[in-house]
Amino acid sequence: MSKKVKNIHDKKHLTRRTLREWGWGYVFIAPWIVGVCIFFLYAMIQSLQFAFHRVELSGGVILHPLENGIFENFVKVFTTDVNFPTTLANFGIGLVLQLPVIIAFSLIIALLLNSKIRCRGLFRLIFFLPVIIATGPVMNQMTAQGVASVPMVSQNAMLGMLEGLPQFIYEPINNLFSSLILILWNSGIQILIFLAGLQKVPRAMYEAATIDGASGWETFWKITLPSVKSLILLNSIYTVVTLATGGSNEIIELIYSATYTATQGYSYAMAMSWIYTAVVAVILVIVFLLLKEKSDRKVVYEQKRVDMKGV
Amino acid sequence: MAAIGGTRVNPKKFHKNQIPFYLYLVPIAIFMGMPIVYIINHAFKPMDELFAFPPRFFVQHPSLINFQNLFQAAGSSSIPFSRYVFNSLVVTVAVVVLSVLISTMAAFALSKMKFRFKNPIFEINNLALMFVATAVTIPRYLTISQIGILDTYWAHILPQVAMPVCLFLIKQFVDGVPNSLIEAAQLEGAGSWKIYYKIILPLIKPAIATGAILVFQNVWNNIETSNLFTTSEGVKTLAFYMNTLSTAGSVQGQGMAAAASLIMFIPNLLLFVVMQSSVMNTMAHSGLK
Numbered sequence: 301m302s303k304k305v306k307n308i309h310d311k312k313h314l315t316r317r318t319l320r321e322w323g324w325g326y327v328f329i330a331p332w333i334v335g336v337c338i339f340f341l342y343a344m345i346q347s348l349q350f351a352f353h354r355v356e357l358s359g360g361v362i363l364h365p366l367e368n369g370i371f372e373n374f375v376k377v378f379t380t381d382v383n384f385p386t387t388l389a390n391f392g393i394g395l396v397l398q399l400p401v402i403i404a405f406s407l408i409i410a411l412l413l414n415s416k417i418r419c420r421g422l423f424r425l426i427f428f429l430p431v432i433i434a435t436g437p438v439m440n441q442m443t444a445q446g447v448a449s450v451p452m453v454s455q456n457a458m459l460g461m462l463e464g465l466p467q468f469i470y471e472p473i474n475n476l477f478s479s480l481i482l483i484l485w486n487s488g489i490q491i492l493i494f495l496a497g498l499q500k501v502p503r504a505m506y507e508a509a510t511i512d513g514a515s516g517w518e519t520f521w522k523i524t525l526p527s528v529k530s531l532i533l534l535n536s537i538y539t540v541v542t543l544a545t546g547g548s549n550e551i552i553e554l555i556y557s558a559t560y561t562a563t564q565g566y567s568y569a570m571a572m573s574w575i576y577t578a579v580v581a582v583i584l585v586i587v588f589l590l591l592k593e594k595s596d597r598k599v600v601y602e603q604k605r606v607d608m609k610g611v
Numbered sequence: 612m613a614a615i616g617g618t619r620v621n622p623k624k625f626h627k628n629q630i631p632f633y634l635y636l637v638p639i640a641i642f643m644g645m646p647i648v649y650i651i652n653h654a655f656k657p658m659d660e661l662f663a664f665p666p667r668f669f670v671q672h673p674s675l676i677n678f679q680n681l682f683q684a685a686g687s688s689s690i691p692f693s694r695y696v697f698n699s700l701v702v703t704v705a706v707v708v709l710s711v712l713i714s715t716m717a718a719f720a721l722s723k724m725k726f727r728f729k730n731p732i733f734e735i736n737n738l739a740l741m742f743v744a745t746a747v748t749i750p751r752y753l754t755i756s757q758i759g760i761l762d763t764y765w766a767h768i769l770p771q772v773a774m775p776v777c778l779f780l781i782k783q784f785v786d787g788v789p790n791s792l793i794e795a796a797q798l799e800g801a802g803s804w805k806i807y808y809k810i811i812l813p814l815i816k817p818a819i820a821t822g823a824i825l826v827f828q829n830v831w832n833n834i835e836t837s838n839l840f841t842t843s844e845g846v847k848t849l850a851f852y853m854n855t856l857s858t859a860g861s862v863q864g865q866g867m868a869a870a871a872s873l874i875m876f877i878p879n880l881l882l883f884v885v886m887q888s889s890v891m892n893t894m895a896h897s898g899l900k
Contacts, residue, residue: 325726332717573746
């Protein structure tokens with residue numbers, strides 16, 4: 301099946317062959333589509349609908365139209381809520397600060413774990429362990445008892461230096477340091493993904509570079525980094541998503557408490573969560589645009605040739 | 612550097628080149644290992660140490676009192692303990708198998724096949740990825756009661772099967788499988804199913820393992836579905852039960868919570884040990900780019 305033939309078919313009309321190919325695609329994606337439609341899409345549409353109404357939950361759901369304009373709930377979030385806008389802003393700044401730390405840390409650890417040392421398996425296990433426990437109640441206990449912050453003199457020195465800064469910069473940086481260990485504990489998956497990528501870089505490339513006299517620093521920039529670049533994007537998106545939807549997140553807690561209190565109503569919580577989703581989406585788009593791979597065909601082409609040889 | 616170990620993954624002998632790596636790795640590993648040391652120590656702390664201020668990291672006089680309390684409480688409830696374990700196992704295994712199957716199939720289709728509405732479908736997945744789960748709990752409850760699976764195992768399984776993060780991760784790995792491999796298989800006359808399980812699945816094993824671990828720990832520790840979608844005790848999961856025991860409000864609750872979290876954690880650990888040894892080392896030899 302050559303590509304040229306297929307393209308001609310695509311352009312002209314739906315031939316039997318393209319239809320058959322499409323059919324297989326739909327077969328493979330069908331279970332997923334069904335699941336998402338029922339448990340995500342439908343639920344999301346409903347929650348959007350709730351956000352534009354006043355909801356009465358008594359046995360069933362009764363929707364009442366809003367009295368003060370259709371965006372009443374959304375306006376209320378920004379005008380009457382004391383906590384939400386500031387929490388949201390803090391979350392955004394905190395995210396932007398944490399992201400590079402996590403990415404850099406996990407890349408460094410992955411590089412170290414990819415080098416030839418003894419007990420690699422053991423180290424890998426240790427670095428992934430926090431991920432396994434992170435969802436449990438243990439993490440909360442540890443944070444509550446203050447085990448997760450860095451009790452270092454240097455931290456105090458750092459804070460002394462930062463004291464002159466305005467509050468809205470000072471606070472996120474302070475948070476970053478006080479939850480540093482927690483951040484590192486959250487980077488297990490990212491380490492694993494980087495490691496998977498690094499192991500696929502052909503060893504012959506490094507050997508060739510060493511023969512040509514490249515230093516370790518140069519090999520890192522010219523070989524290692526380009527080959528894990530797509531994984532940096534993947535990891536960044538993954539990090540943003542987990543930080544944004546993870547359990548220990550103040551905004552989620554706000555939304556959660558608003559969902560189950562009668563004072564502000566369910567639809568108000570829905571409006572909050574849609575605003576939050578929009579903010580996260582904007583952050584993700586920015587991350588994507590910053591890290592998007594420019595078409596670097598040469599590298600891809602060369603790697604493919606190496607792959608073919610390997611196979 | 613490559614001369615030290617050849618193709619072997621781990622060098623056999625200790626070499627002094629390795630020292631700098633250890634200098635970095637060991638201290639960080641100690642930091643990273645702290646939660647597990649803590650979780651084990653905490654479970655064996657007697658009452659006076661649990662509430663000691665300032666809290667101690669290591670246990671001074673280890674005792675089994677927390678486990679005794681836990682099993683006593685479990686023995687006195689109307690539903691046998693084994694029932695919760697069985698429920699959790701059924702739900703977790705079903706969700707892991709189903710979601711890996713569905714995600715890999717969808718990832719294969721989205722990455723390597725041509726069909727209309729491919730991009731919108733992936734965009735929907737990305738939207739679902741970002742959406743706050745709390746916001747959809749009530750609509751989900753309504754859906755589940757409409758389908759009529761409230762208070763059954765399906766109420767645990769179905770809402771958790773679609774994991775957008777899992778699909779996203781796996782798709783990125785399928786993207787890395789060279790098209791030439793698939794074209795070659797097509798030339799040899801392999802159909803879509805054959806390509807799926809003979810080429811795609813073996814090549815993305817590391818992604819499958821990562822996804823499976825993620826799904827597993829999400830489901831195993833999940834108390835929301837038991838909380839929201841079930842009412843009878845007979846179909847609730849172990850995580851939920853452990854949570855009710857430890858948040859009962861008694862002074863013993865704290866100790867039982869510590870013991871319970873150790874028990875809940877052991878399957879996670881076992882799974883990861885099995886996964887990582889069988890998967891991580893095969894990756895170096897796959898045809899992935």
